[in-house]
Amino acid sequence: MSGATLTVVRDGTATVIALAGRLTATSLAPVWTRSIEAAQTAGAALVIDLTGADLVDTSGAALLLALEHAHEGVAEWRGLGPKSAALVGRLREAMADGKSAPVAARTVTRVGIGQHFLIRVTFFGHTILAVLGLPSKLRFLRGSDFFRLTERAGTQAMPLVIMMGFLIGMILAFQSAIPMRQFGADIYVAALVSLSLFRELGPLLAAVILAGRTGSAFAAELGTMVVNEEVAALTTMGIDAETMLVIPRVAAAMVVMPALALGVDVAGVIGMGFVMMILGFPPSAILQQIQAATGPGDLLLGLFKAVAFGAAIGLIGCRAGLTAGGGPRAVGEAATSAVVGGIVVTILLDGLFAVIFYRLGL
The missing domain is CATH 3.30.750.24 (STAS domain)
Incomplete structure (x- = not known):
């Protein structure tokens, strides 16, 4: 030939x-x-x-x-x-489908707010369709990718999570003890801090770490693949990019988030207990206050929110990467969009959960 x-x-x-x-x-x-x-x-x-x-x-x-x-x-x-x-x-x-347009045909255009919204809705719609059609596309999934993503998002982030949780617990205990001491209620600092960690701060702080560390990594990795035409090559070969690239990353984020939130909770309680013992309270009194103020329901609510935060951060990170434009700045802009979008959506979801839980009496 x-x-x-x-x-x-x-x-x-x-x-x-x-x-x-x-x-x-x-x-x-x-x-x-x-x-x-x-x-x-x-x-x-x-x-x-x-x-x-x-x-x-x-x-x-x-x-x-x-x-x-x-x-x-x-x-x-x-x-x-x-x-x-x-x-x-x-x-x-x-x-x-517009997914593999030649590089020479690409032009730089200004995208308005309506087009940005349409791009996001279209991406989430494609992801939902990919999830619904997953039973017929299992051949596109690779278990090694899922475990690698889980290790990067969870195991490697745990030291940072524990350090932040411990310091946040100490800071909250010190700051809460100052006004509570005026009323002779220093012992209730344990109840205040533990309840705040289990229901709000644990999943919220874990989500911030996940967005800044893992969401940006998802966006940078997928954005590089888009710039290098690797995603277009997968589409040309008949491989569903949403199934192969998005679903494993979102699943990994949802799996590791409860563990990260639990790490913040445990480390924060330990940091709070350390401060309370410095203030002269015995461990038995601290544990009694934690048990009286919190229950399994508080911890489960926080873990449920953590799963929802993980799904949102994973989706936003993948969306930012797969919708990245061309040029040398595309990857950096995708990573920035993933971090900012992940944190903003997490706070919005937290506020929505607060209203729902209040209305339900939880």
Whole structure:
């Protein structure tokens, strides 16, 4: 099999572009420009003859579609084998969806607020459809990716979570003891801090860490794949990007968030207990106040919110990465958007949960 060759034959009724040899990424460069120019200057009819083509890969299929597009009309195909025809069909569908537009066709445009909202809604809709169609696309999931993401988002973040929880518990205990001492109610600092950690601060602080550490990593990783055309390549090969890239990351964020929130709770209680013992209270009195003020329901409510926060942060991080634009600043902007969006949505969800739990008497 030889490299790609081009022959252009013009008659009164049609222009015949005959491509022969290997139509692959390594052999198309010498004939690409000349074949496009021939298609643009063709008359009313264009015939693409592939009888002598030995091999057609994705780049060859892209050239065939580019010829059809340059002609701006319907082209007649000759000698296109069934496998090559199927490849051209898949690539045509992918380009029609707007997911694999050529780099040269991209232009920098200003996106308004309405378009930003439409992009977000479209992404979340695609993700929901991917979840509903998951039973038929399990072949796109890789268990190694899920465990790797879980380790990065959870195990590697636990030291930071424990340190922050311990310091927050100490700070809350010291700051709460000052006004409570005026009323001789120092002992109730344990109840105040533990209840605040279990219901609000534990999942909220864990969500902030997840958004800043993992949400930005999701956006940067996927944004780099978009800039390097890797996501477009997956789509061209018939692989659902939402199933392969988004679902494992969102699932990993939802799995690790309860553990991170629990780490903040435990470390915060330990930090609070350390301060209370410095103030002269025995551990038994501290534990009694924690048991009297909190219950399993308070901890479960906090863990439930943590799961919801994890899902939101994972989705926002993946959305920021997969909708990144072109250019050198795209990855940085995607990471910034993921962090800011994750924190803002987390606070909004926390306020919504506060209203719902108040109305339900929880």
